[in-house]
Amino acid sequence: MEEEFYLADRESLRAVSRGSEVVANAGAVLGERVQAELFASQVELVSAPHMAAADLRDELLFLRQTGAAFAASSGCLLVACGSAVLNDWPLPVFDTGRYREIGRRFESVLHRMRAEPSGCHVHLGTLAWSEALALTNHLRPWLPVLQALCVNSPFAGGRQRGCLSWRYFDFGTWPQARPAPILTESVYARQMDSWVSDGKILDRRMMYWYARPSEHVPTVEIRVADANWDLDVIMLMVLLARGLGTALLAEIRAGGCFPQIGRGQVERAHRLAAATGPVGPGISPLTGAALPMSACLQLLLDRARPGLEAAGDVELVAELMANLRVRRTGAERQLGLVQSGGTLRDLVRMAAIEEVADDSVMAEPARPGR
Template sequence: MDVPTVGVEEEYLLVDRGSRSPVNRAPRVIAAAARELGELVQSEFYQAQVEVCTRPATETADLRGQLSLLRETAARAARAEDCLLVASGVPVIAPREALRVTDDERYRRMARRSEHLLDGFTAVCGCHIHVGTLDRARALALAAHMRPWLPVLQCLTGNSPFMAGRDTGHDSWRSVAFACWPTVGPPPVVDERHYLAHVDGLIAAGVLLDRRMLYWYARPSEHVPTLEIRVSDVNADLDTVILTAALVRGLAAVLLQDVDAGAPPPSAPPHRLWAAHALAARYGIDGPGADACSGRELPAQLLVERLLDRAAPGLAAAGDLGTARTLWERLRRRGTGASRQRAVLARTGSLAAVVDGLAVSPADVPLPC
C-alpha cells in the first residue's frame, strides 16, 4: 500500500495579553517569526490572524516536531508584541477594535467583492490537512470517496463553542460562521474536466475571485499537489491535530486503492452529507452523528470507531495504528476542545481563563503512545 505524505496548516488568533481580545498585530508578529520560519509563517484574511504550515511529512513524529517548532516560534513572536497566540476556531471574547483586512491585494479584492458578508463576520481559524502527492484528477477522485467520512473527522475537532462571550450551543461555531461564504460545504462528485468548467464558471460570474476561493470541505490544492481536507477547527491540543492528520492520511491510503481500481465512490446524497456535518458541528463526539450514506442516526463515537476500522490498513502501513488508537482513547476520555473549554468556564467562571487555556505554549511535547 502506498502511503501519502501529510502536511498541516494551522490558523491562529492574536489576542491582547491583558484583555484577551483579538488585536491587529499580525504584520509585526509574522515579520518576527519569519526570520526563523521563512515562508512557513504567513498572513491570513484578518490582521488578527497568523497561519503556519508544515512541510510534507512521511512520519507523524516528524509532523509533531514541525508543528511544535512552528507553534513555539510564532508564540514567542506574539509574546514580544504583548499578544497570546490562541488556537480557537472563533474569538472567545469579542474584539474591542475593528478587525482589519490584511494589506494584500488579493485580500482587499476579496473584501470588496464580499463586503455584504463581512458585516458581522468574525475571524475563523481552521486546521487544514494535506495528503499527497496527487494530481488534480486523482485528488478529485479521492475527495469523492472521502465525502461520507468528513463529518466523522469534523466531530473530533470542534473547538469553538464560545463566540464573543456567549455559548453558541455548538462544538464548532466556526463551521457555522464560515458557511456564509460561497462554496463552503461537501465536495461534489466531479471529474477534472467538470471541475475546471464549474470553478471557472463561478469565477467568470464573479462568485469567486480565483480557484483558491473554492472552500469545499475537500478540495484539490491550487498551490501544492495535494488533496486538502478543511473540516477541522484549529486546536490547542497537539494530540488532536496528530490524530486527525493520521486518520486523514490512513483513510486516504485505503481509499486510493479503490480510486486506482476504478471503484465508484459511495453514494452520499447532499442532504445527508449536510445533515451529518450539522450534527458534527453541534455535538462533536458527545452526541448523535449520522451515517452520510444511509442517513441513519448513530452515536458519534461509534462512527469514529468505524472510521478507525476503515482506515486501519492505511494507519498500519504508515506505522500509525497504535498511535491513532491511543490518541482516540485519550480524546474520548478528555473530550473535544469544545467540551474542555466549557469545563474551564464551569470551573473558573472566567472567559479569560478559557482563552488562556487555548494559548499555544512551547510546552507542546510528544506524549508516549
C-alpha cells in the first residue's frame, strides 16, 4: 500500500510546503516507509506486503498515526483528501533532482493543475511479469467500480468542483493518466520506449496508467482511489482488489479471456465514477453496456467472491460494505458537512488524520485468529 497525504498548516489550514521537513524527521522512525511526493506539500506512507487484512490495517494505522505526529511537530495536519481543499497556487514542486526536472520539463501540465492530488495505490503480488501483464488486462474494466467506492475530493483549491472526485479530473491533466491499453510484452515495451524517447514522460515511473505492472516490485499496481481518512474505506477497496485479483488470476491460469470492453467505454466508466460515485450510473465491466454503479458493484462482489473466500475475507468485506452504506463515501460526508453549515476549514479538520483516534470497524476487539 502507498498512501499519499497533504500537509495543512495547523493555523491557516492551507496546504503548506513542509514535506521535506516531515519526511526527514519521520524517516528516523519509519525509514523508507515515508517518502517525498511530487509536490512539496505532500508525503507518502508505504506499507510492507501483508497476507492478513488485520496486519495490513494495523500497519496502516501505525503509519498514519506516526506521520500525523511528525506533521504536528512541524506545525501541520496530515490530511487525507483526494485534493487539497485550501491551497496556494501555483503548486510547489518538491526540491529534489528528479522532481525539479519534472517541474521544469512539464511546467505547462503542472500549471493546469489546481490542487495537490493525493491517491491510494495498491500493489497485488507476487507475480511473474507475464502474469502481471495479463492481470492488468483482466482488471481493466473493473477499476472504475473500485474508484467509485473511494471518491473523496468534491472540494479543491478553495471551492466545490461539481463532482465527487476532483483528483481524477485534475490528475487527468497528465496525458498518461488513463486506462492502460490492452498489454502484451511488446506493446508495453514499445509504448514505454516511445513515450520516453518522445519526451512525453521523464522515465517509466511516470506512466500513470490506472493499473500496470510495477517497475520496481513484482506486482500489479492499482492507482484509482482517492486518499481517505476513513480507514474502513481503504480496507474495503484493498480487500476487494485482492479478492478480485485472486479470482481473475485463477481464470487467467485456466485460459480465461478478459471482457472486450473498448477504451472509450472504460474511460467513460471512470468519468462516471468520479462524477457520482457508487450511487450513480456506470458501465458494466462484463458487457460495456450502461448499468447502475450499484449493480456494477454487485457484479464485482460476485466475481471476487472466490478470492474473498480463499483469504477468509467474506464476512469482513460484508461488514465494511454495510458500514460504507451507513457512513457514505468521503465525498458525500464532505458535502454533508458543508451543506449543514460547515466551512472548508472545518472540512480540513475533519479529514485530518488523528494521532491516536481510530473508529474503524476493524478496531473492534480482536476476532479469533487475530
